[in-house]
Amino acid sequence: MSNKITIGFRFTNEFDDDFSADSTVSVYEEIGDTELSTIMDAFNQFLRQIGYHRQNDYIYPKDLTEDEYEAVDQLVSEMRDKGESRA
Secondary structure (H helix, E strand, O other): OOEEEEEEEEEEOOOOOEEEEEEEEEEOHHHOOOHHHHHHHHHHHHHHHOOOOOOOOOOOOOOOOHHHHHHHHHHHHHHHHOOOOOO
């Protein structure tokens, strides 16, 4: 059984172009989906649609303290510098 959620995103760029997306999507918890993962998938798709190109498709969706954020950022930078990451 799925749970339906409705989400929407809005963006106006520096040229005053407006972009928006509204979706009602199903969250299938029995196969491991969560509301957060479903929202993040929709957000990443919206970013691609408005031309925000990234090399990777994942934005880390966790609540971090400033110290934790800095530690994660440093670790990822070190991994990429050493070639240990696909980025």
